Amino acid sequence: MTDSQYNQQSASQSSQSAQSQQSQSAQSQQSAQQPQEPQQPPQPKPLPGQIYIRPGIDDRPDLDKALTPEDKKAIARLAVHIEREQPDDSAAHTETQAVRMSTAGSPAVATAIPPTPIADASSAFLDMRDPMVAADGSRPAKPAVHRLTVSFTLAALLRTLPWAMLNMVALPALVDRMYGNPFAGTAHAGASLSATEEASRMAGIAPLPWLAIVVAVGSIVGLFANIVVGVHSDHTRTKYGRRTPWILAGGLLSAVFVLPLGALANVGGLLFFWLLLQITYAMLAAPLAAAFGERLPDKFRERAMRWRGIGLMVGQMLGVALGVGGIAIDGALPFGLTALVFVLAGVVPVLVWPKEGTSESIAAEKYSSEAAVKTVLTLPAGDENAAFRRAYIARICMMTGVSLMTVFQWLIVRHYVLAAWYMDARSAVSSAPLIWPVCVAMLMIALGTLVGAAVAAGWSGRLGEWCEAKDVATRTVVIVACAVYAAAILLPLVLGLLIAPAVANVGLFVYGAVAGVAFGLYDVFNQDVVAATIPDPRDNARYLAVFNAANTWGVVLAACLGVVAVMTFGYVALLVVAIVVVLIAAALAPKAA
Structure with missing residues (x-):
């Protein structure tokens, strides 16, 4: 360098x-x-255990800051949309349809245990679910189960009582007073006793067509009202639950619409309010039937069903008793009593049972009643359903015969069984109200029916065991029960033709007892026959919904046949037709598959 x-x-x-x-x-x-x-200043190190970092909580990063927008979009694409809870369809519950079946028939079917109970595919006994948990997801404690049992028993009694009072006493007596019995609501005989025997006979026939029209049209409207109310009740979203608002509204509105009935003097107004009453009664009855299947766990349902059957039996008896008692005092009194009991029927069950949970969490979706109506009105086709269709027709025939004797029971007693007594009373002015003998006769029939239904419920279990031990088909019991019921109809037939009216009450009590036993056993064992005709037990709810509609068609057919028979040959023909259709039901009883 x-x-x-x-x-x-x-x-x-x-x-x-x-x-x-x-x-x-x-x-x-x-x-x-x-x-x-x-x-x-320098800090000392923390002692062991002084600071604890929770794994997955304290050391979790803030995803809003840690993830990029692209990462967030990718995660959103992988997210699963969870649907809100869908409401259960009460028409698809086998237990709900079984409850409706017991309501439409004899109370014995609700109190007794059939030989083979209808299988419920949703029952907890068929899988690993807890039988102490109800269908609505609740797990009621022992006090809550007792309250549910008491509430449904009272509900059965309180809603059956006014309905029996109206259908068996108050409505026929009202139509009879309008068109056929000018002294039905009077205290003494009076000048109307001078009517001739032919005029009296025509007066006895006159109210029957009007009563048949009201009953037939009301039954059809009631059938559709039950379907529509059931669907709307399933989708009700309130903080008070799905069923409670309908039960309260049904009881209160039924009381409102039944009050004007006692003051009406024409069949047009009677039919109008009667149809409104059919709708409001469905608002009370349909949610109660659905709530029974939803709120009671499988473990306690059988016991509650028995108590509910007792409520049905007592309610029918008390309904007729209060009805005839009110008619004997004042023709409008039964309608006031009915309104009072309807209020209790809507309020008491809601106050007694544990508060229903909110239904606001169920999905608010569009729904229609058309599918449910189509399901109920469509009879299953195909060769595999031939036995069910036969059981369906047999049920229509049996309910036709039963309805001929129950719908027109007041007119049969008044214008056939006791017609001679009324003719004899014209010879002198009686000091007693002329309506009292009819009221006493109706009470004797109701008392006999209660005894017969209780006997059928108590002995059905032993009879089922005997049939199983002797290898006797339940179809045989159904056929015999139909034959016994047809034989029971001979009693009022003979009472009106041969026996003096003085002994009519004893004969009518015997008729009620025999008919109660026969119809009770028929209902209990026919349930086993019907269950055997269903091809797939998983479809029990759908088939039973169709089968329950046969009760309505039986009432409608009874109204039509009753008018034709009585207008042509008198009340004797009505009793003969009832015997014939019951025997046809026995002949059509299907064999078990």
């Missing part, structure tokens, strides 16, 4: 060191101008 090169290198290094010194002095001047932060 030359001297010139060495001098140049030394000069450059000295200039660089001078620049670095100037920059360091500038930084020191700048730091001196800025305020100095106080230095924290």
Whole structure:
């Protein structure tokens, strides 16, 4: 290296060191101008266990900050949309349809245990679910189960009582007073006793067509009302639950619409309010039937069903008793009593049972009643359903015969069984109200029916065991029960033709008892026959919904046949037709598959 090169290198290094010194002095001047932060004294290390970091909680990163927008979009594409809870369809519950079946038939079917109970595919006994948990997801404690049992027993009694009072006493007596019995509501005989025997016979026939129209049209409207109310009740979203608002509204509105009936004097107004009453009664009855299947766990349902059957039996008896008692005092009194009991039927069950949970969590979706109506009105086709269709027709025939004797029971007693007594009463003015003998006769029939239904419920279990031990088909019991019921109809037939009216009450009590036993056993064992005709037990609810509609068609057919028979040949023909259709039901009883 030359001297010139060495001098140049030394000069450059000295200039660089001078620049670095100037920059360091500038930084020191700048730091001196800025305020100095106080230095924290050194902290001791935490002791073991003093600070605990929860895994997955304290050390979890903030995803909103840690993830990029692209990551968030990718995660959103992988998210699963969870649907809100869908309401259960009460028409698809086998237990609900079984409850409706027991309501439409004899109370014995609700009190007794059939030989083979209808299988419920949703029952907890068929899988690993807890039988102490109800269908609505609740797990009621022992006091809650007792309250549910008491509430449904009272509900059965309180809603059956006014309905029996109206259908068996108050409505027929009202139509009879309008068109056929001018002294039905009077206290004494009076001038109307001078009517001739032919005029009296025509007066006895006159009210029957009007009563048949009201009953037939009301039954059809009631069938559709039950379907529509059931669907709307399933989708009701309130903080008070799905069933409670309907039960309260049904009881109160039924009381409102039944009050004007006692003051009406024409069949047009009677039919109008009767149809409104069918709708409001469905608002009371349909949610109660659905709530029974939803709120009671499988473990306690059988016991509650028995108590509910007792409520049905007692309710029917008390309904007729209060009805005839009110008619004997004042023709409008039964309607006031009915309104009072309807209020109790809507309020008491809601107050007694544990409060129903909110239904606001169920999905608010569009729904229609058309599918449910179509299901109920469509009879299953195909060769595999031939036995069910036969059982369906047999049920229509049996309910036709039963309805001929129950719908027109007041007119049969008044204008056939006791017609001779009324003719004899015209010979002298009686000091007793002429309506009392009819009321006593109706009470005797109701008392006999209660005794017969209780006997059928108590002995059905032993009879089922005997049939199983002797290898006797339940179809045989059904056929015999139909034959016994047909034989029971001979009693009022003979009472009106041969026996003096003085002994009519004893004969009518015997008729009620025999008919109660026969119809009770028929209902209990026919349930086993019907269950055997269903091809797939998983479809029990759908088939039973169709089968329950046969009760309505039986009432409608009874109204039509009753009018034709009585208008043509008198009340004797009505009793004969009832015997014939019951025997047809026995002949059509299907064999078990």
